[in-house]
Amino acid sequence: MYHQPVLKNRRTLLERAEKFVSDIYFTDCNLRGRLYGDSCPLESLASSLSAKRIKFTEASQQNFAPYRVGDTFGPTWWTCWFKLTLNIPESWRGREVHLLWESDGEAMVWRDGQPVQGLTKEGEKTSYILSACLKDEEPHSVTLYVEMACNGLFGAGKGSMIAAPDPNRKFSVQRAELVIFNRDVRELLTDFEMLIDIVKELGEGEQRGYQALFTVNEMVNLCVPSDPSTFPRTHSLAHKFFSQRNGESQHIVHAMGHCHIDSAWLWPYEETIRKCGRSWVTVIRLMEKNPDFVFTCSQAQQFQWVKSWYPGLFSQIQHFVKKGQFIPVGGTWVEMDGNLPSGESMVRQFLEGQRFFNQEFGIHCKEFWLPDTFGYSAQLPQIMQGFGISNFLTQKLSWNLVNTFPHNTFFWEGLDGSKVLTHFPPGNSYEMKGKIEELVKTMKNNKDKGRANHSAVLFGFGDGGGGPTQLMLDRLNRVRDTDGLPKVQTSSPDKLFSELRADSDLLCTWSGELFLELHNGTYTTEAQIKRGNRQCETLLHDVEVASCLALCREPTFKYPVEKLRKLWRLLLLNQFHDVIPGSCIEMVVEDALRYYEDIRSGCTALLRDACGALASKGSGAGVFNSLSWERQEVIQTQEGAGEPDLALVTVPSVGSAPVTNTEPVTPVSVTVQANGAVVMENGILQTVVNTDGTLASLYLINENREAISDSCHGNQFVMFDDVPLYWDAWDVMDYHLQTRKPVLEVVQPVQVTSSGGLRGSVSFTLRISDKSTIKQTIIMDAMCPYIKFSTEVKWAESHKFLKVEFPVRVHSPNATYEIQFGHLQRPTHRNTSWDWARFEVWGHKWADLSEHNFGVALLNDCKYGYSVHKNTMTLSLLRAPKAPDANADMGTHHFTYAIMPHTGSFQDASVIQCAYNLNFPLRLIQCTPDSAPWSAFSVSAEAVILETVKQAEDRKGALVVRLFESHGSSVTATLRTALPVREAWHCDLMERQDPNQPAPIKSGGIALNFSPFQIVSLLLIL
């Protein structure tokens, strides 16, 4: 029998229960006040500061000086090691004993030289369990070490989380003592908290909420905090409520522990290693106590770090992976940005990730796991399928600023038609806490009610790490099947997706990219990182091609497997979803730029070795072309200062040729007009450059067609105010477009710098402000269908955005943008909210605006941000956000873009090939002057691009070549090779030979069929 409430007052009953478990009010007499029993100070506490992150063996040898709780130390990013000696009182026999540790830095407990537990106040982990039930034979005197990082869970932002770190922050330990922990009180508190939350979340509209209200009220009546003998009866009331079951049709929540750890963000890479250690060792402790507990963990790189820094922990992880509790997921090296990495980079993310998981754990991931990135390329479904992955879990599209994405569970169809089953957890979070609110939200928010009856709940502190807690597990355990709430089951991605797939008849399909309507500034922020990425992708490509060719031509040449793997992994690491987008602190930028330097110098040496082995030795100059078509280009034959030595060379596809200077059909002519404007012409294009560097005209000679819009100028630099709502480095908001100001001040008007022949060029300088200038050389080469703009910007702005505009004489509702292994279209109008939300978009090496039979392409060598509105094509150049990097993008920048008017379609005009040419310079090599031009590969169809040539993984004597259809057409192509290939087989992206698909080598080559945007990989056995 319940006590009858005197009045029918929901509010007083609810608040009464809340105050009974409050940690602020009435703790002198309520249940919360009884959570801890007696306490006892530590025997001794001493500390030792270190500027570096050192290993335990070194730290334990340091000199430790006495430390008093409350004393401050620092500065930021240092480490304070503590040595604790403690003596547990005999009288605590039979009790649960904790070390209570509260500090404002993240900490790790070490015992007997091993990491045993992470402690993070922000992650609700402040106690280390010394004994669950103290026995006489247990050690009562213990020595522990605590390694405390001088940074919080989210770094050390000055004033706000994403502000630049405060380099001089002081830290302290606020609490360090032994306590008796009353587990029965904790259990009862959890009962109370869950019931109170049910009352609140189910609201006044549901009778179940009232049942919870009266249950919790009666529990307050029964429970006497000072008398534990009243606890069992109180608990059994709660238990009875939680045990009242659902019907069969209830929604099912798949609960999986998770800990999203950003590989670098508001802290440097090196700290992430310790974040992984702290978070994962805590997970292992939870697994020991909770055999049901399942934890999903992504990013092979983080496992690699833990393997080398914490080998003991790594073998414990291997043990729990075998048991199926610790589940590696995602199959990628890091959780990379979903927009900016090239197609081949995306492939390598999976290749390195899947291979690592397979080698270390014997596991092949069947799902791609990318909860937190700023958009998802339309080629991802095909790449996933190439790795045997047909499931995808993400979440970030719930951040859309304008439009609500219509699905939570759906099929995502990529550019080529590949489909993957996709799930966005409806709770809109990848770091839930197991609370009622999240379970109810998961059910209510689900936009596929009736279509999909299963959802994921990922619980555990994330972003900065931390992971799940025992409390979260206890919460979820209570409501496994409680009437009125979704059913909760411990699950795995495999289980979730098989349930969803088994009942997928009613699911909808979303076709094309998953565009995030937010964080569009990340296509441009930290320009040096973007440039490093593009250049290093190019270099690694060239090293692999040249090394494969050298392997076939020079028997003593060794393919640099390990060196290449190391360099690739650095590139892949920098593609992490807060590094390549530029949303990280300055320390991370410095690390990233250093890694790019390592890749550049490593690749330069490897390229020298490979090219040396490739060509017959000699003193003559030769040229190496890594792309799969013949190229005729003007190149600079002498490095260094002074008037460049130029030559017009022709080099066959994937091959080399000696430098022989060909005369151009039409030399470039350069004429200065009376008004100072300069006319340049090369037989294909004619342009008029105004004295301020803008283009008055860009004329396609044979077609008699002007590309620049009437009474407009091309190459117009424009500045915008760029103040977002909050996420500084991330966001450019729609309203910035209202602040457009052309850059008009000429410091040095146009002057001729190359007078024609093989090259015509003019230079000029503009002033952006008293702190920033633009210096540009406009280059027209003989035989070249585009004009290059080689640009240097000295940039010292604050919250400004620099772009360059080309208003062109083209009318089309859609513009085309290059993406990974293909291209897609986006609107140039703003009809609907879905259209105008894409006011700033990403693309790779080119964008094109075409109408039937005529168009203009805008190419670039290291930029990713574009916008095409009506007939104005705009390339985003530089931003100047101040958080989280206060010095983001300050300094000198170099970049090149190019404009290319064309007839026909961009496919027929070879825009795609021209953009490759701009990005992959012909490389000078040494050869004998009489050596003949040589081609290793050629492809018969222009639509098909040979993207990659590499040595097969784990297989000397075999190459992998990767081709893709770039026009969006079904086509048959023949791959010809001069290499001694014995046989050829189709393979998947994992490079697993498909025994059912030989690729017969006929006299003409290997015939291959492509559907639009299809990626084809072949194993060539030498």
Ligand SMILES: [Zn+2]
């Ligand atoms: Zn993240």
